[in-house]
Amino acid sequence: MANKEIPYKIYLSEDELPRQWYNLRADMKNKPAPLLNPATFQPMTFEDLRPVFCDELVRQELDDTTPCFDIPEEIRNFYKMYRPSPLVRAYCLEKKLGTPAKIYYKFEGNNTSGSHKLNSAVAQAYYAKQQGLKGVTTETGAGQWGTALSMACAYFGLDCKVYMVKVSYEQKPFRREVMRTYGASVTPSPSTETAVGRRILEQFPGTSGSLGCAISEAVEAATTHEGYRYVLGSVLSQVMLHQSVIGLESKTAMDKYGVKPDIIIGCAGGGSNLGGLIAPFMREKLRGEADYQFIAVEPASCPSLTRGKFAYDYCDTGMVTPLAKMYTLGSGFIPSANHAGGLRYHGMSSILSQLHADGLLEARSVEQTKVFEAAEMFARVEGILPAPESSHAIRVAIDEALKCKETGEEKTILFGLTGTGYFDLYAYEKFNNGNMTDYIPTDEDIQKGLAGLPVLPE
Amino acid sequence: MANKEIPYKIYLSEDELPRQWYNLRADMKNKPAPLLNPATFQPMTFEDLRPVFCDELVRQELDDTTPCFDIPEEIRNFYKMYRPSPLVRAYCLEKKLGTPAKIYYKFEGNNTSGSHKLNSAVAQAYYAKQQGLKGVTTETGAGQWGTALSMACAYFGLDCKVYMVKVSYEQKPFRREVMRTYGASVTPSPSTETAVGRRILEQFPGTSGSLGCAISEAVEAATTHEGYRYVLGSVLSQVMLHQSVIGLESKTAMDKYGVKPDIIIGCAGGGSNLGGLIAPFMREKLRGEADYQFIAVEPASCPSLTRGKFAYDYCDTGMVTPLAKMYTLGSGFIPSANHAGGLRYHGMSSILSQLHADGLLEARSVEQTKVFEAAEMFARVEGILPAPESSHAIRVAIDEALKCKETGEEKTILFGLTGTGYFDLYAYEKFNNGNMTDYIPTDEDIQKGLAGLPVLPE
Numbered sequence: 030m031a032n033k034e035i036p037y038k039i040y041l042s043e044d045e046l047p048r049q050w051y052n053l054r055a056d057m058k059n060k061p062a063p064l065l066n067p068a069t070f071q072p073m074t075f076e077d078l079r080p081v082f083c084d085e086l087v088r089q090e091l092d093d094t095t096p097c098f099d100i101p102e103e104i105r106n107f108y109k110m111y112r113p114s115p116l117v118r119a120y121c122l123e124k125k126l127g128t129p130a131k132i133y134y135k136f137e138g139n140n141t142s143g144s145h146k147l148n149s150a151v152a153q154a155y156y157a158k159q160q161g162l163k164g165v166t167t168e169t170g171a172g173q174w175g176t177a178l179s180m181a182c183a184y185f186g187l188d189c190k191v192y193m194v195k196v197s198y199e200q201k202p203f204r205r206e207v208m209r210t211y212g213a214s215v216t217p218s219p220s221t222e223t224a225v226g227r228r229i230l231e232q233f234p235g236t237s238g239s240l241g242c243a244i245s246e247a248v249e250a251a252t253t254h255e256g257y258r259y260v261l262g263s264v265l266s267q268v269m270l271h272q273s274v275i276g277l278e279s280k281t282a283m284d285k286y287g288v289k290p291d292i293i294i295g296c297a298g299g300g301s302n303l304g305g306l307i308a309p310f311m312r313e314k315l316r317g318e319a320d321y322q323f324i325a326v327e328p329a330s331c332p333s334l335t336r337g338k339f340a341y342d343y344c345d346t347g348m349v350t351p352l353a354k355m356y357t358l359g360s361g362f363i364p365s366a367n368h369a370g371g372l373r374y375h376g377m378s379s380i381l382s383q384l385h386a387d388g389l390l391e392a393r394s395v396e397q398t399k400v401f402e403a404a405e406m407f408a409r410v411e412g413i414l415p416a417p418e419s420s421h422a423i424r425v426a427i428d429e430a431l432k433c434k435e436t437g438e439e440k441t442i443l444f445g446l447t448g449t450g451y452f453d454l455y456a457y458e459k460f461n462n463g464n465m466t467d468y469i470p471t472d473e474d475i476q477k478g479l480a481g482l483p484v485l486p487e
Numbered sequence: 488m489a490n491k492e493i494p495y496k497i498y499l500s501e502d503e504l505p506r507q508w509y510n511l512r513a514d515m516k517n518k519p520a521p522l523l524n525p526a527t528f529q530p531m532t533f534e535d536l537r538p539v540f541c542d543e544l545v546r547q548e549l550d551d552t553t554p555c556f557d558i559p560e561e562i563r564n565f566y567k568m569y570r571p572s573p574l575v576r577a578y579c580l581e582k583k584l585g586t587p588a589k590i591y592y593k594f595e596g597n598n599t600s601g602s603h604k605l606n607s608a609v610a611q612a613y614y615a616k617q618q619g620l621k622g623v624t625t626e627t628g629a630g631q632w633g634t635a636l637s638m639a640c641a642y643f644g645l646d647c648k649v650y651m652v653k654v655s656y657e658q659k660p661f662r663r664e665v666m667r668t669y670g671a672s673v674t675p676s677p678s679t680e681t682a683v684g685r686r687i688l689e690q691f692p693g694t695s696g697s698l699g700c701a702i703s704e705a706v707e708a709a710t711t712h713e714g715y716r717y718v719l720g721s722v723l724s725q726v727m728l729h730q731s732v733i734g735l736e737s738k739t740a741m742d743k744y745g746v747k748p749d750i751i752i753g754c755a756g757g758g759s760n761l762g763g764l765i766a767p768f769m770r771e772k773l774r775g776e777a778d779y780q781f782i783a784v785e786p787a788s789c790p791s792l793t794r795g796k797f798a799y800d801y802c803d804t805g806m807v808t809p810l811a812k813m814y815t816l817g818s819g820f821i822p823s824a825n826h827a828g829g830l831r832y833h834g835m836s837s838i839l840s841q842l843h844a845d846g847l848l849e850a851r852s853v854e855q856t857k858v859f860e861a862a863e864m865f866a867r868v869e870g871i872l873p874a875p876e877s878s879h880a881i882r883v884a885i886d887e888a889l890k891c892k893e894t895g896e897e898k899t900i901l902f903g904l905t906g907t908g909y910f911d912l913y914a915y916e917k918f919n920n921g922n923m924t925d926y927i928p929t930d931e932d933i934q935k936g937l938a939g940l941p942v943l944p945e
Contacts, residue, residue, distance in 0.1 A: 036501045037567040043494045109495040110579070110870045121568070121642075139597050141872045141907070183867040184579075203661075203912035209919045210866055408668055409641040412568045414599045449599070451909040454661035461667045 037120060039282040041113035047281075050100055051273040053308045053380060054093035054266060056315045059387055061093070061266065061379035062354035065341060070485055073351050080252050081259050082267075085156040089267040098270060100152075107151045107184060111140035112274070116282040117446075121410040123430070130433035132426060133290070134446040135279045135306065136413065141207070142177035144371075144416065144448030145302045146262050149271035150174070153260040154181035163256035164188025168218065168243030170197055171370030171418070172204030173448060174262030179213035189213040190257070192220065192246045196237035197370055204452050218243035225249050225347040240374050241360055245347025263299025264344060264353070264378050272305025279443065280309045290321060290443035292429055296421035297325040297334065297392070298371045300378030306445040307390075314389065324429075325381065325392045326421040328400075329469045331364040333357055333377045334385055334392035336470075338479050342376060352483060355382040362478030365468040367397055368456030369417040375478070393425055396467040400424045401460040404450070416448035417456055495578060497740040499571035505735040508558055508728045511766045511838060512551035514773045517845055519551070519724065519837035520812035523799060528943055531809050538710050539717050540725075543614040547725040556728060558610075565609045565642060569598035570732070574740040575904075579868040581888070588891035590884060591748070592904040593737045593764065594871065599665070600635035602829075602874065602906030603760045604720050607729035608632070611718040612639035621714035622646025626676065626701030628655055629828030629876070630662030631906060632720030637671035647671040648715070650678065650704045654695035655828055662910050676701035683707050683805040698832050699818055703805025721757025722802060722811070722836050730763025737901065738767045748779060748901035750887055754879035755783040755792065755850070756829045758836030764903040765848075772847065782887075783839060783850045784879040786858075787927045789822040791815055791835045792843055792850035794928075796937050800834060810941060813840040820936030823926040825855055826914035827875040833936070851883055854925040858882045859918040862908070874906040875914055 054060055063072035078087040089098065100108075119132040137145035157165050164187050169175030175191040182189035191213050198205060198217035205215050218238050219226040225245040229236065236242075244261070251259035262268065283290065293310055295303030303325055313319040325334055333356045342357040344350040357376040358364075364373040377385075384390040397417070404420035406427070407413070415423060426444040433440050450457065459465045512518055521530035536545040547556065558566075577590040595603035615623050622645050627633030633649040640647035649671050656663060656675035663673050676696050677684040683703040687694065694700075702719070709717035720726065741748065751768055753761030761783055771777040783792055791814045800815040802808040815834040816822075822831040835843075842848040855875070862878035864885070865871070873881060884902040891898050908915065917923045 037564075038501070040498045043496070106495075107870075141866065141870055143909075180867075180870055184870070202916070203909070206912040206916045206919060207872060207909075210863060210872065210915050212867070405668060408599065409638075409670070412565075412599055412638055412642070414665060414668065451601075451661070451665075454664040457668050458660070458664045461664060 035118050035286050038115040038117050039286065040115055041278060041282055043109050045281055046105060046108055046113050047274050047277040048100060049097040050270045051277060051308050051312065052092065052096055052098060052270050053273070053304065053311055055096035056312050057383065059383055061383045064351040064353055067343065067348065067350070067352055081248060083156045083160050083162065083258050085159065086153060086267050089270055090265060101155060104152055104155050111147065113278045114139060116279055119411055122407060125406065125410045126427065126430050126434065128430040128434040129437060129439045130430040131439065131441045132430055133443045135275055135443070136446045137275060138413070138416070138446065138449035142173055142180055143451060144173040144177065145272060145275060145305070146174045146177035147180060148274050149262060149268045149301065150177035150181040152271045154178065154185045154187055157258055158185040158187055162187065162258055164190065165258055165260045166190040166247040166251040167260050167262065168192045168240060168247045170194045170240045170373060172197055172201050172452065173371060175213065175215070176204060176207050177262070178260065179208040179211035182213065183211040190250055191215045192218040192243040194218055194238040194240060194243050200455060201452055218246050220246060223249040225349060229347065239346055239363060241346030244345035245349050248345070248349055263301040264376065266380055268301040269304035269378060269380055272301045273308040275302065275305040275445065276308040276310065279306065288441060291440040292322045292324065292442045294324045294326060294422050294425050294442065294444040296372060296418050296447065297327050297377060297381065298374050298418065300381040302445050302447045304378055304381055311384065311389065323390045324425055325385070325390055326425045327392065327394050328367050328369055328372050328421065329394040329396045329467065330367040331358070331373050332394040333375060335394045336475050338482065339382060339386050340482050341485055342482055344376060353379050355379050356385060357482070358475065359478030359481040361481040365470065367468070368453060369397065369421065371418040372421065395421055395424050396469070398465050398467055401465060403427050413446070414450045415446060416450045417453050419447045422446070493576050493744050496573040496575050497744065498573055499736060499740055501567050503739055504563060504566055504571050505732050506558055507555040509731040509735060509766050509770065510550065510554055510556060510728050511731070511762065511769060512724060513554035514770050515841065517841055519841045522809040522811055525801065525806065525808070525810055539706060541614045541618050541620065541716050543617065544611060544725050547728055548723060559613060562610055562613050569605065571736045572597060574737055577869055580865060583864065583868045584885065584888050584892065586888040586892040587895060587897045588888040589897065589899045590888055591899070591901045593733055593901070594904045595733060596871070596874070596904065596907035600631055600638055601909060602631040602635065603730060603733060603763070604632045604635035605638060606732050607720060607726045607759065608635035608639040610729045612636065612643045612645055615716055616643040616645055620645065620716055622648065623716055623718045624648040624705040624709040625718050625720065626650045626698060626705045628652045628698045628831060630655055630659050630910065631829060633671065633673070634662060634665050635720070636718065637666040637669035640671065641669040648708055649673045650676040650701040652676055652696040652698060652701050658913060659910055676704050678704060681707045683807060687805065697804055697821060699804030702803035703807050706803070706807055721759040722834065724838055726759040727762035727836060727838055730759045731766040733760065733763040733903065734766040734768065737764065746899060749898040750780045750782065750900045752782045752784060752880050752883050752900065752902040754830060754876050754905065755785050755835060755839065756832050756876065758839040760903050760905045762836055762839055769842065769847065781848045782883055783843070783848055784883045785850065785852050786825050786827055786830050786879065787852040787854045787925065788825040789816070789831050790852040791833060793852045794933050796940065797840060797844050798940055799943055800940055802834060811837050813837050814843060815940070816933065817936030817939040819939040823928065825926070826911060827855065827879065829876040830879065853879055853882045854927070856923050856925055859923060861885050871904070872908045873904060874908045875911050877905040880904070
């Protein structure tokens with residue numbers, strides 16, 4: 030099919046919305062290493078995880094062989110309020126760059142959470158409701174996950190307790206108010222509400238918090254309140270399972286027009302959006318049916334894949350969570366200031382970590398001034414103001430398209446535009462005023478973080 | 488066709504995007520009264536208007552007989568980046584209300600300007616570019632129009648000078664930064680940059696500004712800078728022409744599914760979104776081909792249609808613009824504090840004013856606490872955080888649906904959801920904290936405003 034027939038935006042019909050999520054682990058020869066119990070260092074069992082997560086989500090978390098999970102009808106109905114999301118042909122960006130490359134992006138920002146996070150939030154809230162729980166607890170950094178979860182909880186009538194990284198709570202009062210509008214309670218973290226919060230405040234008075242620390246508090250709150258469970262917006266395999274809806278829709282839309290991407294790019298914080306985007310394409314690569322180049326993009330200020338170590342580590346700062354084998358900078362690594370709050374996490378999903386270790390997924394790190402240059406160009410020609418997180422993917426998509434301009438190659442590039450930047454205008458203001466700076470951790474900073482990795486018994 | 492077959496969101500294909508705008512005036516028996524020259528009180532001519540507006544836009548403004556105008560290809564291509572916009576069946580809201588009514592809304596918020604304003608901004612910027620101009624000037628209140636125009640100017644490579652109502656400039660720094668990201672210059676109004684701004688500052692020191700005042704400044708800036716023209720985001724007939732794309736898409740989508748609305752509802756500030764939404768339906772009513780109930784919703788704090796006078800008045804505070812015959816509260820009326828900044832305008836489009844005077848369009852006013860109650864309910868069940876302006880339409884749509892619940896009538900309701908509330912979180916915060924108040928002008932306030940109406944020679 031000729032390219033000129035491809036519309037600006039490909040919208041699938043609601044009938045074409047996936048009926049099943051795809052579990053990438055089922056096709057992986059080298060499975061991601063299991064989560065370990067932090068007390069015994071033995072693989073976590075169903076019973077170990079039940080006090081923390083909903084039963085069905087524990088099943089999904091532990092299952093690395095079932096390739097497909099049905100999407101329950103109520104979740105599909107919720108999805109229909111904002112999905113299928115558009116796959117956009119970036120005609121204007123291509124023209125601006127003067128590249129022979131063909132650029133597509135899957136846009137997940139057209140919902141009130143402003144990002145892809147809602148795809149998993151609705152699933153997790155649904156299973157909590159099914160189990161008859163009163164509510165859920167979680168952490169949020171930039172606030173996208175917290176917003177998504179509060180939307181999902183409002184829909185299903187669940188209580189929602191959000192621990193919000195203190196610096197975001199103060200710098201992003203608007204996100205906080207969106208969550209409150211959806212009925213969530215929002216607490217700045219670290220707080221005095223939890224034992225772990227009090228301990229962290231004592232150790233680091235005046236800390237502005239971190240995702241890892243907020244996770245510790247939310248987990249404690251879930252396990253000490255009757256009828257509550259903890260939910261997490263990234264990193265976990267269950268989240269990647271739900272996010273596969275992004276890739277499944279993308280692939281269906283591309284297949285319809287006979288388009289095959291050469292390069293697939295996504296930003297990576299905990300890894301769920303990228304994992305979801307690449308899932309059905311990676312399946313073909315794993316099965317030897319097709320080949321694709323996959324690129325994970327992370328901030329130079331928090332470079333877990335490019336400078337971290339592939340090892341077992343805690344998922345949180347308070348070291349109360351299970352251990353995951355992943356590329357990590359150490360759970361004590363304090364990521365430097367960066368406006369992409371959603372990418373300031375010390376680790377990376379076990380699935381993506383394993384794929385990277387096996388040479389199936391490349392990784393690049395980029396500096397934030399370069400990221401905002403890409404964001405500004407993209408906003409002006411494509412009309413969408415991108416989130417700083419998503420702009421990491423834009424940066425590398427532009428870089429790859431410019432390489433094509435040099436070589437004359439007509440590559441097809443697909444990237445994930447995970448969200449909008451409406452709540453990141455302080456960052457844009459800084460960029461507009463020429464006051465944005467970059468920060469790259471020194472080798473010493475990295476070594477210091479890695480020195481805190483737990484030592485496992487032989 | 489059975490209702491169960493109607494999807495949550497009806498997306499037209501890009502081929503179904505209208506190829507022409509529809510000029511409602513062509514079908515009106517009682518045409519809107521012409522704009523008058525403020526110096527001579529004679530109808531404005533093409534030559535009178537040329538120094539202020541682009542030539543092609545003057546032609547559109549003055550033409551009340553041509554029913555259709557072709558949408559230029561470049562504008563259609565820009566539209567394709569965010570249009571056709573979805574027509575949504577509000578299944579979840581219907582369920583929540585327990586109403587037999589069927590509720591639809593046309594959602595115009597899925598673009599970075601966050602509203603329908605982009606539909607006219609791109610048209611106006613295009614014609615300015617075609618005419619070889621350097622740039623355009625405008626005013627903005629809540630910031631939606633300024634954002635839309637800066638996006639359109641960035642796309643066509645035009646300079647963009649925005650005079651932003653001072654209170655919004657200070658309370659909405661984020662809107663300002665979006666405009667700056669798109670390369671616009673943003674000046675708080677009243678400013679010392681213009682003669683009219685200096686005069687107003689002298690008369691009302693410490694004023695927080697108004698739309699009418701910012702208009703005066705933008706018009707002066709356009710006429711005193713070589714290669715600039717003024718553009719306006721509402722009120723004018725040319726804007727309603729461009730906004731007809733909203734109604735045309737809505738009607739095509741409804742016709743496809745054999746749905747006919749009984750009631751069509753929109754919020755009304757200057758009137759362009761409502762005028763655009765109702766245009767093709769009103770055509771059928773004017774031609775006696777079908778009947779519909781049309782309802783304009785305005786804030787009780789700025790009630791031009793429900794408490795104003797149908798008379799000639801200035802469109803701005805500085806009294807430098809032409810006079811328009813419209814429902815007005817007087818150009819000196821200072822609207823009270825209300826979070827729907829886009830509805831704080833003393834007048835109403837001449838077209839809608841004439842339709843209201845002829846009994847073809849009803850009007851209702853609503854108080855903002857009731858509006859935010861509707862907004863919160865809508866956000867929680869439909870997932871979209873609505874703009875305060877749009878929430879006026881939601882309020883009356885809910886009221887009408889609840890009437891159906893009482894009477895058992897299965898009416899079909901269509902309303903315009905003009906935009907999102909991501910930049911209105913201060914207002915939501917006030918509502919969340921229970922600190923929102925209402926303000927209704929006294930009869931004395933209204934009389935005071937109307938006393939300032941110009942007296943025309945016989």
